[in-house]
Amino acid sequence: MNEPAQPKLRVATTSLAGCFGCHTSFLDIDERLLELLKHIEFDRSPLTDIKHCGPCDIGIIEGGVCNAENVHVLREFRANCKILIAIGACAINGGLPAQRNHLSLAEVLEEVYHAQHGLVDGFIPNDPELPLPLDKVHPLHEVVKIDYFIPGCPPSADAIWKVLTDLLDGREPELGHDLIHYD
């Protein structure tokens, strides 16, 4: 008799204040993605273009929190995902976007949209559809509880594979010296 098929784990991914480098590194697991797809199916993700996160087993979030929309998306993931993973330097400590934390938001907007050399008649965008930037950029764990972290800028495909396969096999994820790095 055939064994009943294991239900696939639902996985959602998103990039907040990130560069999609961690997602690119995730895709670098290459043909192992086919093996992974035997055990998981994607919910909201740039890979599916599903716009909202439904109930999921695992949520993977790249990037820190830099605007109001990031906060809403992060809370939606936390409300729907049993396990939430912060992936990459920006999600874990703010990373590159947080380098603006030493400047006032007004200064940043003024420089980028108005004063910078080469801009003609520049103005600070104020369309109501644009999410409002936060005063400071924050790592994810300052806003919601994060269960696991995969450091790196970006983490290697092997590190991502190790954490996901550990979780799929019911182990506590653990990265050895060859897989843990902050740069």
Next chain:
Amino acid sequence: MINTFTLDGMSIPFSEGQTIIQAAMAAGVYIPHLCFNPQFKPHGSCKLCTVKVNGRQSSSCTHQALSGMVVESNTTQINDERRMLLQMLFVEGNHFCPSCEKSGNCQLQATAYELHMMSPHFDQFFPDRAVDASHPEYLLDFNRCILCSLCVRASRDVDSKNVFALSGRGIKSRLIVNAKSGLLADTDFCGDDKAANVCPVGVILKKRIGFAVPIGQRSFDEQPISASPHPVMKEV
């Protein structure tokens, strides 16, 4: 008769006057540390090298080895506390590894890898700290200072220059430069100084040589910091 104590069940020989960490290093056993450097008198401030001596916690860099003492170092409880010290150091400063020249050669980073620090856990302080680029050959990036005082000790005890000092107290402690202007360019600091080559993190950096060693070939890319009892940094 050889004097010995036990460290995590191993018998460690020592000679009169040696501290626990000195004897452990001589025996090839790694105890995590940041402000300790075997070339200098101990400072006892980072507390990473804390061990349990006969059941009581003590800094192994300042505690003299005594015959028959029972020392515990590599235990879950002590490593959890060491990791928390590292997390506090990371959030108190601005440690943005991807843009740091010292990445891969940094003792703070390598010790955090060793102790499986997966996140900073606490809220980031994001402190505002200026960079001193006044010196023609050296840069001071105070964002990464962990107040280990190795540059202070090196400049005072080896170079006899007193270029650096720690100022302030508690969370307001900071590294300062001994010049009326507060700038490194207005001191007699030079690249041959011991103080120029002792920083365990990325504060005191020689200009124009950053990122010369590719990722994969840096000090702690190949082997963890625990592989050598006191790490010898690659010349950069």
